[in-house]
Amino acid sequence: MIENIKILILREFLILKKQSFSFFSLSFILPCFIYIFFAVPFSKVFTELKPIYSIWVCSGILLVSVLFTVYLLNFNWIKKIYNSNFMNSLPITTIEYFISQLLFSIIIGLFQFTVSALVLNSLSVGFISFSQFLKCFFVLLPSIILVSNLSLIVNSFFKKEYIFNFSNCLFFLFISFSIGSFIPINLYPSEYINFVIYLPISSSLINIQNIISFQTIFFNMLFISIFYCLVFCFISYNIIDRKVHN
Amino acid sequence: MEASITFKSVAKKIKSETLLADLSFGVEKGTRFALVGPNGSGKSSIIKMISGIIQKDKGTIYVKGYETENKLNKIKSIIGYMPQNSEFDLDLTVYDNIYIYARLYGMDKNSLKDNIEKISRLLHFNNYLHSYPKSLSFGLKRVIMFARSVIHNPDIILLDEPTANVDPKFRSIIWNYVCNYLNKSTIFFTTNNFNDAQDYSNRIAILYNGNIKYNGTFENLVNSTRGLARYSIIFKDKIPNDFIKIISSNPKIINSSFSDNIFKFYSVDKLVCFRILKHALNSEIEDIDISNCSLEDIFKGIEIDND
Structure with missing residues (x-):
């Protein structure tokens, strides 16, 4: 089982190798662009924040860049099973497919998280220490797994390419502007805040913001994220299983 | 085994x-x-x-x-x-x-x-x-x-x-x-x-x-085809109408086809071929071809049986 998972992950990385230049470039450009086009202008607007906006917004940039990358890279994955009789003839179990994809997402997430943290550290000097880095990644982990599954679920329902592109845009807008990544959540209507803080991704964001501003982690929110993450894992596992066993 | x-x-x-x-x-x-x-x-x-x-x-x-x-x-x-x-x-x-x-x-x-x-x-x-x-x-x-x-x-x-x-x-x-x-x-x-x-x-x-x-x-x-063979008779000119009438009434001919000057058919009985050849010789013929049954022929036979 472990051997098959290792080989499936290797396969994903060999596929990624062909686009390695564009992948590395985009991994670097994405946090830079978000910083330049969102953080810099907004820093002139939100001047009252503590810590200062350019530090506060780093949590949003980390979250958006990591989750958007994971979402994009997972999008094509289910198609590889759906469209391939050959893949389905291989002695691979559903759990092996599933775990390999989750691990691949986590590795990609960690890579993007590291690149984004390095970029942001050089732009806003020393916003994050190594222990904060580890804590942030830990609280982000359920969201990475959730987004990886969400990508798989969306792709298994919609086959057209324009819907794929449309859903990418919607996802980017959602994680950027609906959960307080770049605009402080207390500026939204209170009814909306009560709803959105219990969304799994926003609870990860709130915890990252807390870690960066040296506050304590909300473990209840972390558990909510883990709960949602498990629900999404269950759904996508069943989608894969249905496909593998036709 | x-x-x-x-x-x-x-x-x-x-x-x-x-x-x-x-x-x-x-x-x-x-x-x-x-x-x-x-x-x-x-x-x-x-x-x-x-x-x-x-x-x-x-x-x-x-x-x-x-x-x-x-x-x-x-x-x-x-x-x-x-x-x-x-x-x-x-x-x-x-x-x-x-x-x-x-x-x-x-x-x-x-x-x-x-x-x-x-x-x-x-x-x-x-x-x-x-x-x-x-x-x-x-x-x-x-x-x-x-x-x-x-x-x-x-x-x-x-x-x-x-x-x-x-x-x-x-x-x-x-x-x-x-x-x-x-x-x-x-x-x-x-x-x-x-x-x-x-x-x-x-x-x-x-x-x-x-x-x-x-x-x-x-x-x-x-x-299993009991000697099914494929026969082709190539006439020098167009296939005569008399010939077509005669062979159309022969029940031992399987899957016959006509194209301009070529007449093709299958049969399990070689005598049928000789009789048809006898009729064909009333006109001028250019060539004849007798082939053993191939898999494709058998398959065609199945399609005919079912049609």
């Missing part, structure tokens, strides 16, 4: 239409089994059911003694499957495409490099190992897909129309390898090419209307 594949009363519906009904047959270990049949008759579905890609609706399938219902992963590990369509990871090189899948079949990574180089030499694609599949010709892609399905020396090899639309060069490369290097494996292939089935299999089954109509060696199939 030990059975490699056994179908017992298997049925399969696709979109509420019966594709296979009460299908039962067996494939002995070590045979090269050809399954021929018209397009849409269910040949590919049979291969997909054996390899666990699709599920049967009724019946039982055993592969090397394991039932597909509960030992699917075990079965998948002892088969090699070549799909009908090109299925590659387009972002992987030819080498990586073979390497990854051979590893998933449990091959040792240390010996794999040598094995890939060896099979690529034998199948004449060693110069393309580091190319991407997109840049390769159709025939070469089929050869590489074939290599990918046999690299792990599986007990049972399932080839879904392996040489369909492949040029003669690559066709002979594939069949040479099958005949010379895969003697210990059971090979189950589907084809629409009757010559391939006739020349490279030692057992043939004809699938028609959801069931097996014939199953046996080609010699037995020919014998």
Whole structure:
């Protein structure tokens, strides 16, 4: 089982190798662009924040860049099973497919998280220490797994390419502007805040913001994220299983 | 003889239409089994059911003694499957495409490099190992897909129309390898090419209307036709109307066809041919041709019987 998972992950990385230049470039450009086009202008607007906006917004940039990358890279994955009789003839179990994809997402997430943290550290000097880095990644982990599954679920329902592109845009807008990544959540209507803080991704964001501003982690929110993450894992596992066993 | 594949009363519906009904047959270990049949008759579905890609609706399938219902992963590990369509990871090189899948079949990574180089030499694609599949010709892609399905020396090899639309060069490369290097494996292939089935299999089954109509060696199939032969008479000019009237009333003529100056028919009785020839000699004839029955002829016979 472990051997098959290792080989499936290797396969994903060999596929990624062909686009390695564009992948590395985009991994670097994405946090830079978000910083330049969102953080810099907004820093002139939100001047009252503590810590200062350019530090506060780093949590949003980390979250958006990591989750958007994971979402994009997972999008094509289910198609590889759906469209391939050959893949389905291989002695691979559903759990092996599933775990390999989750691990691949986590590795990609960690890579993007590291690149984004390095970029942001050089732009806003020393916003994050190594222990904060580890804590942030830990609280982000359920969201990475959730987004990886969400990508798989969306792709298994919609086959057209324009819907794929449309859903990418919607996802980017959602994680950027609906959960307080770049605009402080207390500026939204209170009814909306009560709803959105219990969304799994926003609870990860709130915890990252807390870690960066040296506050304590909300473990209840972390558990909510883990709960949602498990629900999404269950759904996508069943989608894969249905496909593998036709 | 030990059975490699056994179908017992298997049925399969696709979109509420019966594709296979009460299908039962067996494939002995070590045979090269050809399954021929018209397009849409269910040949590919049979291969997909054996390899666990699709599920049967009724019946039982055993592969090397394991039932597909509960030992699917075990079965998948002892088969090699070549799909009908090109299925590659387009972002992987030819080498990586073979390497990854051979590893998933449990091959040792240390010996794999040598094995890939060896099979690529034998199948004449060693110069393309580091190319991407997109840049390769159709025939070469089929050869590489074939290599990918046999690299792990599986007990049972399932080839879904392996040489369909492949040029003669690559066709002979594939069949040479099958005949010379895969003697210990059971090979189950589907084809629409009757010559391939006739020349490279030692057992043939004809699938028609959801069931097996014939199953046996080609010699037995020919014998079962009781001497069916194909006759052609080529007239110098247009076929005379009198001649057409006479032969139209002969019940022993099977599947006759007229085209301008050529008259073709099948018959199991040689005397019929001589009688027809006698009538034909009333006009000037250019040539006659008598051929033994081929698999295609038998297949046409089945279609006629059912029509």
